[in-house]
Amino acid sequence: MSNLSLVIAATAGSVAVIAGAALPRRTRVWAVVLSTWASCAAALTGSLIVLHTGRPMVLSSSQILPLTGVHMVLDPLGAVFVVITAVVAIASTLYWIGYAGHGLSTRTAAASLPLFILSMLLLPAAGSVATFLVLWELMAVTSLILVLGDQHERAETRSAGQWYAVMTHVGAAAILLALVLLSAHSGGQTFAAIRVHAHHLSPALRNTAFLLAVIGFGSKAGAVPFHVWLPKAHPEAPSPVSALLSGAMVNLGIYGIVLVGDRLLGGGPVWWWLVVMALGIASALFGALHAATSTDLKRLLAYSTADNMGLVLIGLGASGMFAATGHRTTATVAMVAALLLVVNHAAFKGSLFLSAGSVQVATGVRDLDQLGGLMTRMPITGAIFLVGALSIAALPPLNGFVSEWLLFQSLLHGLPTSSTAVAIAVPLGVAALALTGGLTLAAFVKATGVGFLGRPRSPEATAAHEVPRTMQIGTGLLAVACVALGVAPFIVLPALGRASQIAIPGTSASVLRGSKYLHVAGLQGVLAPALLAASLVLAAVVVVAVRRLVHRRSMLTPSLRRAEPWGSGRELQTARMQYTATSFAEPLQRVFDDVVHPDRDVDVDHVVESRYYFERISVRTSIGDIIENKLYRPAIRAVRWWGRQARHLQNGSVHRYLAYGFVALVLVLVVIT
Amino acid sequence: MTGGQVLAPILVAGAQIVIVGVGGLLLLGLMRKLRSRLEGRVGPPIHQPLLNVRKLFRKQRVRPEESSWVFSAAPVVLVATAVVVAAISPLATTRPPLGRSADFFAIVFVLLLGSAALALAALDTGTPFGGMGSSRAMTIGAIAEPALLVAILAMSIPAHTSNLPVLVRLGLTHPQMIASPGRILALGSFAIIILAESGRLPVDNPSTHLELTMIHEAMVLEYAGPDLALVATGEAMRFSLLLGLLVNLLAPWGIADRPGAVALVIGIAMLAVKVALAGVCIAIFEVFTAKLRLFRVPELLAGGFVLAVLGTVTALVVR
Numbered sequence: 001m002s003n004l005s006l007v008i009a010a011t012a013g014s015v016a017v018i019a020g021a022a023l024p025r026r027t028r029v030w031a032v033v034l035s036t037w038a039s040c041a042a043a044l045t046g047s048l049i050v051l052h053t054g055r056p057m058v059l060s061s062s063q064i065l066p067l068t069g070v071h072m073v074l075d076p077l078g079a080v081f082v083v084i085t086a087v088v089a090i091a092s093t094l095y096w097i098g099y100a101g102h103g104l105s106t107r108t109a110a111a112s113l114p115l116f117i118l119s120m121l122l123l124p125a126a127g128s129v130a131t132f133l134v135l136w137e138l139m140a141v142t143s144l145i146l147v148l149g150d151q152h153e154r155a156e157t158r159s160a161g162q163w164y165a166v167m168t169h170v171g172a173a174a175i176l177l178a179l180v181l182l183s184a185h186s187g188g189q190t191f192a193a194i195r196v197h198a199h200h201l202s203p204a205l206r207n208t209a210f211l212l213a214v215i216g217f218g219s220k221a222g223a224v225p226f227h228v229w230l231p232k233a234h235p236e237a238p239s240p241v242s243a244l245l246s247g248a249m250v251n252l253g254i255y256g257i258v259l260v261g262d263r264l265l266g267g268g269p270v271w272w273w274l275v276v277m278a279l280g281i282a283s284a285l286f287g288a289l290h291a292a293t294s295t296d297l298k299r300l301l302a303y304s305t306a307d308n309m310g311l312v313l314i315g316l317g318a319s320g321m322f323a324a325t326g327h328r329t330t331a332t333v334a335m336v337a338a339l340l341l342v343v344n345h346a347a348f349k350g351s352l353f354l355s356a357g358s359v360q361v362a363t364g365v366r367d368l369d370q371l372g373g374l375m376t377r378m379p380i381t382g383a384i385f386l387v388g389a390l391s392i393a394a395l396p397p398l399n400g401f402v403s404e405w406l407l408f409q410s411l412l413h414g415l416p417t418s419s420t421a422v423a424i425a426v427p428l429g430v431a432a433l434a435l436t437g438g439l440t441l442a443a444f445v446k447a448t449g450v451g452f453l454g455r456p457r458s459p460e461a462t463a464a465h466e467v468p469r470t471m472q473i474g475t476g477l478l479a480v481a482c483v484a485l486g487v488a489p490f491i492v493l494p495a496l497g498r499a500s501q502i503a504i505p506g507t508s509a510s511v512l513r514g515s516k517y518l519h520v521a522g523l524q525g526v527l528a529p530a531l532l533a534a535s536l537v538l539a540a541v542v543v544v545a546v547r548r549l550v551h552r553r554s555m556l557t558p559s560l561r562r563a564e565p566w567g568s569g570r571e572l573q574t575a576r577m578q579y580t581a582t583s584f585a586e587p588l589q590r591v592f593d594d595v596v597h598p599d600r601d602v603d604v605d606h607v608v609e610s611r612y613y614f615e616r617i618s619v620r621t622s623i624g625d626i627i628e629n630k631l632y633r634p635a636i637r638a639v640r641w642w643g644r645q646a647r648h649l650q651n652g653s654v655h656r657y658l659a660y661g662f663v664a665l666v667l668v669l670v671v672i673t
Numbered sequence: 674m675t676g677g678q679v680l681a682p683i684l685v686a687g688a689q690i691v692i693v694g695v696g697g698l699l700l701l702g703l704m705r706k707l708r709s710r711l712e713g714r715v716g717p718p719i720h721q722p723l724l725n726v727r728k729l730f731r732k733q734r735v736r737p738e739e740s741s742w743v744f745s746a747a748p749v750v751l752v753a754t755a756v757v758v759a760a761i762s763p764l765a766t767t768r769p770p771l772g773r774s775a776d777f778f779a780i781v782f783v784l785l786l787g788s789a790a791l792a793l794a795a796l797d798t799g800t801p802f803g804g805m806g807s808s809r810a811m812t813i814g815a816i817a818e819p820a821l822l823v824a825i826l827a828m829s830i831p832a833h834t835s836n837l838p839v840l841v842r843l844g845l846t847h848p849q850m851i852a853s854p855g856r857i858l859a860l861g862s863f864a865i866i867i868l869a870e871s872g873r874l875p876v877d878n879p880s881t882h883l884e885l886t887m888i889h890e891a892m893v894l895e896y897a898g899p900d901l902a903l904v905a906t907g908e909a910m911r912f913s914l915l916l917g918l919l920v921n922l923l924a925p926w927g928i929a930d931r932p933g934a935v936a937l938v939i940g941i942a943m944l945a946v947k948v949a950l951a952g953v954c955i956a957i958f959e960v961f962t963a964k965l966r967l968f969r970v971p972e973l974l975a976g977g978f979v980l981a982v983l984g985t986v987t988a989l990v991v992r
Contacts, residue, residue: 292815372799373739373799375741375742375743375797376739376741379741382741386743386793390786390789393789394782395782395785395786395789396779396782396783396786401779401782404782405776405778405779405782408778408822408826408835409778409835411826412826412829412830412835413833423989427823427826427982427985427986427989430822430823430826430985431819431823431978431982433822434818434819434820434821434822434823435815435816435819437818437819437822438814438815438816438817438818438819439815441785441789441811441814441815441818442811442812442814442815445789445792445793445796445807445811446808446811448793448796449792449793449795449796449797449804449807450796450804452741453740453741453743453793453796453797453799454739454740454796454797454798454799454803454804455739455799526773526774526776526836527774527776527779528771528773528774531771531774532757532774532779532783535757535760535761535771536753536754536757536783536786539752539753539754539756539757539760540749540750540753542753542756543749543752543753543756543903544749547730547749547899547903550730550899551730551731551734551898551899560733560734560735560736561733561734561735561736562735562736562737562738563735563736563737563738564737564738565737565738565798565799565800565803565895566800566802566894566895567800567801568884573799573800573801575799577800577801578799578800578801578803578804579796579801579803579804579805579807579808583804583808584796584804584807584808584811585808586808587808587809587812587967587968588811588812588815590968591812591816591968591971
């Protein structure tokens with residue numbers, strides 16, 4: 001009866017969809033939220049059982065889908081992704097209760113949201129090609145509806161929706177081709193059948209299937225150069241949806257690569273994983289650089305998603321390379337590091353997107369250059385954002401640090417291998433990892449410092465006040481997860497170990513041992529996250545006590561005074577004199593000028609009497625996506641051109657169309673005979 | 674567990690924290706004195722930084738009008754991170770408390786937490802100078818940090834670990850490892866990073882009085898009284914900590930490798946001598962150097978990065 005939880009999850013999810021579509025506005029939100037929670041709770045329970053026992057959960061029915069039937073097999077690898085989705089979904093639907101007053105409360109949205117969540121909950125449990133593709137398409141379509149949300153009359157949102165629709169369907173087509181190729185040559189469409197036959201397939205077929213899968217799933221994960229939809233769709237989507245896109249959906253791209261590469265094809269030659277690692281390095285650096293130079297808060301977060309998924313791909317690539325060269329223990333460590341990063345990313349990016357949404361609700365702007373001073377006006381949201389920012393910048397004692405450390409250790413551990421390709425790729429991976437870390441820190445110091453600290457830069461920011469309680473709790477839930485995973489990563493490591501064993505069979509589960517020390521098998525060093533956190537807190541308490549003690553003993557005047565800050569002798573400083581996000585990122589932009597390629601427009605109006613004096617100067621800088629401009633736009637232009645040329649074929653004459661039909665028929669006959 | 678087993682690590686940690694704190698401030702005084710003498714001035718006494726800190730603790734706390742709790746918390750975080758690193762690093766002894774978890778990567782990230790806190794606090798002042806300092810410091814940090822991490826990797830490859838006490842002890846038992854090309858390149862990169870991270874010439878001028886050229890000083894411009902005392906102490910601790918790690922990786926001799934009070938005292942004395950020597954070298958170097966233009970600094974740091982990458986490759990090839 002262990003598969004009962006999947007049935008309950010599906011039923012409760014369907015109830016939520018019907019409730020969202022049928023109920024009146026007042027009861028709609030609560031009904032959808034409660035039944036979605038029931039669905040998530042059931043899926044969560046089932047996954048935890050699978051992770052605990054290590055036995056997969058099977059559910060088969062030939063009646064639901066015509067012709068193919070439904071096959072569900074939830075193994076520990078999939079269960080990890082179900083748990084992540086369920087937790088992010090619970091937090092963002094809780095947030096949605098408060099958010100619904102500001103948008104996303106139409107029937108369409110209220111029915112699509114639970115369907116989107118349900119498809120993501122069930123996708124990792126899919127056990128056959130047909131089931132997988134149906135759920136994948138369901139996820140793509142519902143997420144597209146949600147991205148358009150209730151802002152679909154805005155031009156930016158429509159353009160973002162278009163990009164997303166095209167990219168996700170090109171990706172889906174690649175995945176379809178890959179999976180259909182595999183199942184056609186394996187004599188069965190269940191994953192189990194493919195797995196059995198995968199080793200007898202020809203190398204050419206295996207290579208094609210893997211590369212197609214990397215393109216398809218990579219575009220879902222936002223890997224450069226298939227990332228173009230991500231910095232458009234994530235910012236335009238309503239914030240609870242952005243959190244689900246970034247915290248849950250992009251992960252499934254990673255799941256897909258592991259599924260096809262490791263699980264179905266059983267690993268491959270080193271070069272497969274070199275490709276994955278190269279994609280990872282490109283995404284990590286490109287994403288981090290754009291995050292560091294973005295001024296739109298949600299666009300910054302979206303680019304940072306591409307960057308984090310890049311880091312995960314570096315981990316996956318390293319893991320695959322180590323496995324291909326016979327270092328299975330190290331491969332497992334790298335896989336665990338990658339999965340831990342996926343878990344952590346869901347926690348901090350979910351909380352960051354939700355708090356960005358709170359800022360947008362409170363002020364109506366998401367341009368950092370118009371924010372500021374929110375830490376005193378929205379103290380809880382501000383503190384949550386700070387926790388998320390410090391986590392994503394990999395600072396101890398928060399969760400991002402643990403996965404970053406583990407990734408470094410696995411790469412360090414894998415270095416002394418025999419293969420030359422590995423010896424070249426791994427140092428490059430480490431350099432990318434390190435450079436990304438530095439840029440991410442700059443990006444999030446900017447986001448927090450300009451967005452939340454200092455003086456407010458606009459009337460909207462000055463008038464901001466704290467958002468409803470449900471939104472705070474929903475956001476805070478994920479921030480608590482960041483702290484918990486940072487102090488005690490041991491609560492998830494055994495489960496991740498089980499999941500990695502599924503992906504890379506034949507290794508012991510306990511590559512990461514200990515409950516107080518994090519110990520990597522074969523390495524001397526350990527990490528004690530809880531001890532580190534405790535000693536940091538202790539040191540801070542001692543420092544505060546010393547400051548107070550020494551200070552009070554020698555104080556005569558009142559101890560704290562607020563004063564006008566120093567402005568080189570100038571009085572009455574204004575908020576406009578502060579550094580903005582644009583000026584903060586200017587030095588970095590200058591250093592990486594060749595990659596970022598900013599567009600700069602300077603308009604100077606001179607005073608009539610003398611050209612040495614300016615009447616008015618206006619400067620406009622914008623940073624476009626170089627890959628979008630140099631790779632996609634020319635391709636789109638080429639397609640347009642072909643379209644225009646093809647128009648000459650159609651002049652409305654029926655005779656000509658009949659002639660086309662005749663010529664085509666003759667050609668087909670010639671080819672066949 | 675006997676009383677000695679509990680007390681000894683606490684004593685060792687306390688000794689290291691005190692020597693880093695007081696010694697760091699004295700080191701700054703020594704360097705300032707030496708620079709003054711070389712430039713033909715008398716200069717303030719060596720213990721002047723200590724006197725400054727004592728004076729600042731007696732003054733009133735002042736906060737900018739629009740700042741939040743982040744501004745007050747940052748100096749505490751800065752000092753707390755330096756204290757934790759000082760307690761667990763192999764400075765005077767190769768057996769510091771919690772030495773098993775004194776991972777080099779972890780230590781760098783703990784110190785980074787302090788830098789991030791200060792950069793945030795600078796933006797919290799709501800002044801142009803705070804933002805300027807923060808932006809510049811983060812730009813330099815974004816390039817210096819990767820160089821440091823790759824340098825650590827280069828040093829860790831031959832040792833098969835990034836655990837700091839083990840790295841230092843291996844220098845004692847296998848002196849040939851120090852002279853390996855990979856380690857030398859990595860330490861060269863580490864030295865450049867120390868200059869950048871602690872705001873010394875040619876990256877930043879610690880004694881500048883012009884706001885527009887400041888990096889680090891611009892960030893802490895709004896601090897006064899006890900908060901400024903904490904910032905000054907924290908910065909001094911970080912500088913002497915990094916120098917201490919550098920000299921111990923370069924020349925570990927003298928560090929206490931056995932438990933015992935005598936070994937510890939010798940270790941502390943040797944640490945003081947080695948760090949003072951390194952400080953003297955930097956002071957002499959600073960007399961003959963001018964500050965680099967801000968946009969030339971990334972080139973210097975990129976040089977450090979390349980050294981570190983070369984170190985990694987060499988460490989892989991020369992084994």
